[in-house]
Amino acid sequence: MTEKPRIRLPKRARKGEIIQIRTLASHVMESGFRRDRAGNVVPRKIINRFTCTFNDRPVFACDLEPAIAANPYFEFSVKVTENGTFKFSWVDDDGTVVTAEEAIIVR
Amino acid sequence: MATRREIIALAAGGAAAAWLDAKSSSAAPHEAAAAVAEFTGGKSPERGKVTIELPDAVEDGSSVPLAVAVDHPMEADNFISDILVVSEGNPRPAVATFRFTPLSGRAQATTRIRLAGSQTIIVVAKTSDGRFFRAQKPVQVTIGACTGT
Numbered sequence: 001m002t003e004k005p006r007i008r009l010p011k012r013a014r015k016g017e018i019i020q021i022r023t024l025a026s027h028v029m030e031s032g033f034r035r036d037r038a039g040n041v042v043p044r045k046i047i048n049r050f051t052c053t054f055n056d057r058p059v060f061a062c063d064l065e066p067a068i069a070a071n072p073y074f075e076f077s078v079k080v081t082e083n084g085t086f087k088f089s090w091v092d093d094d095g096t097v098v099t100a101e102e103a104i105i106v107r
Numbered sequence: 108m109a110t111r112r113e114i115i116a117l118a119a120g121g122a123a124a125a126w127l128d129a130k131s132s133s134a135a136p137h138e139a140a141a142a143v144a145e146f147t148g149g150k151s152p153e154r155g156k157v158t159i160e161l162p163d164a165v166e167d168g169s170s171v172p173l174a175v176a177v178d179h180p181m182e183a184d185n186f187i188s189d190i191l192v193v194s195e196g197n198p199r200p201a202v203a204t205f206r207f208t209p210l211s212g213r214a215q216a217t218t219r220i221r222l223a224g225s226q227t228i229i230v231v232a233k234t235s236d237g238r239f240f241r242a243q244k245p246v247q248v249t250i251g252a253c254t255g256t
Contacts, residue, residue, distance in 0.1 A: 060211055062216070068219070068221070070169075
């Protein structure tokens with residue numbers, strides 16, 4: 001992943017509100033099914049797992065297969081009841097893990 | 108000039124080649140069914156609760172918006188834990204598995220998927236107490252996501 005993932009979520013929310021989070025990572029998601037001009041299979045290299053936790057408790061995750069489009073996008077919801085921090089992670093086939101954090105104020 | 112017989116032979120050959128190509132590069136419906144059976148542990152999913160938002164037809168299969176949602180409570184002892192997305196027409200049946208907890212608030216997710224050709228997408232949701240719900244949606248694809256050269 002060359003660029004930082006983009007994350008969209010509200011800065012503030014009411015206690016008990018269900019908010020929407022959108023994330024977009026920059027990644028080719030090479031499927032492993034394509035061939036190059038010489039006829040050789042281009043090796044698979046995808047993000048195979050995405051996770052989101054809130055105050056270190058899991059809220060959403062996805063196991064990705066090569067059928068997920070390049071630059072994997074997710075939109076999902078979270079019920080927030082307290083101030084806290086979201087942690088996001090994108091796990092690449094090559095073992096690289098990209099992480100990000102976002103805080104939210106809940107009243 | 109090609110004779111009528113040659114033209115027929117050519118057409119038949121072309122059709123056979125296309126069929127072979129389709130056979131070798133796509134997950135047949137039975138593979139999709141096997142992926143669902145593995146997810147459910149052989150249980151037959153019930154109909155209902157699951158909605159799939161996917162276009163009826165797309166020109167380009169390389170990035171197709173897919174939204175899934177399940178009309179079910181998300182309470183501590185009764186929630187949707189997993190949603191499996193399966194393809195009947197991609198090189199492999201598995202597309203994605205979404206994982207939820209009661210903190211998710213709603214069992215819903217949106218992403219963008221690759222479609223190698225016209226096919227049916229199957230979505231199966233699992234509840235925390237081991238029940239399964241299923242829906243499916245056909246989609247027409249003009250140009251498939253590149254899986255060949």
